[in-house]
Ligand SMILES: CC(C)(COP(=O)(O)OP(=O)(O)OC[C@H]1O[C@@H](n2cnc3c(N)ncnc32)[C@H](O)[C@@H]1O)[C@@H](O)C(=O)NCCC(=O)NCCS
């Protein structure tokens with residue numbers, strides 16, 4: 001029987017690194033971050049609502065979202081973040097489920113890569129949860145290096161999510177990604193085998 005796995009973690013914990021390894025094994029991954037970008041393209045319903053709610057200051061000259069300007073607002077104001085979530089999340093969920101149903105028709109195991117799986121209470125959508133875990137110091141360092149954020153900007157984003165350590169007990173499998181990418185690859189391969197995902 002095909003199963004749906006929820007892949008989660010925190011910002012910059014290594015979900016994309018893990019999902020790339022899963023894809024190399026031909027296991028389909030549906031990425032909430034990618035869908036969240038598609039549903040806010042100009043002309044889409046969520047885009048129109050964002051402009052109505054946040055004004056035209058969060059747009060670039062070509063009319064697309066200025067993601068860093070919008071990020072600066074929502075990661076420093078919980079109420080504004082909730083407003084954005086209410087606009088974007090339903091469209092993301094709808095698109096993810098439609099893609100999942102497509103894969104399940106062909107009886108394939110499928111991975112839903114959802115950063116906010118626990119925060120948005122979406123665990124009922126998946127059969128098992130796989131958590132990518134890192135210590136907060138490692139998370140902070142990798143986030144600063146990857147995005148070129150200041151420490152303040154990086155911490156604001158980390159604090160917008162539940163602490164990773166609180167997600168450990170709620171998950172069925174943990175990939176500890178504090179070590180090297182090679183070590184992580186071995187752990188992911190082990191999960192693929194023990195969960196019979198291929
Ligand atoms: C605020 C936005 C424009 C910033 O864009 P930016 O390109 O800088 O970041 P990106 O979208 O690549 O997200 C990076 C990471 O930030 C974290 N994150 C994003 N949105 C949120 C949020 N609303 N709450 C908590 N963490 C979030 C996730 O871990 C995500 O993987 C963008 O993140 C957004 O539209 N967020 C709302 C939609 C959302 O919740 N997406 C997350 C998955 S559905």
Ligand SMILES: Nc1ncnc2c1ncn2[C@@H]1O[C@H](COP(=O)(O)OP(=O)(O)OP(=O)(O)O)[C@@H](O)[C@H]1O
Pocket residue numbers: 009010011012013014015016017018033115142143146177178179180181182184
């Ligand atoms: N084991 C590792 N060792 C060193 N660097 C790593 C390791 N795993 C991931 N990284 C780096 O850390 C950063 C974050 O990893 P990745 O993009 O996979 O995280 P993510 O959880 O998908 O992030 P987000 O959800 O915020 O997009 C990247 O720059 C990545 O190359």
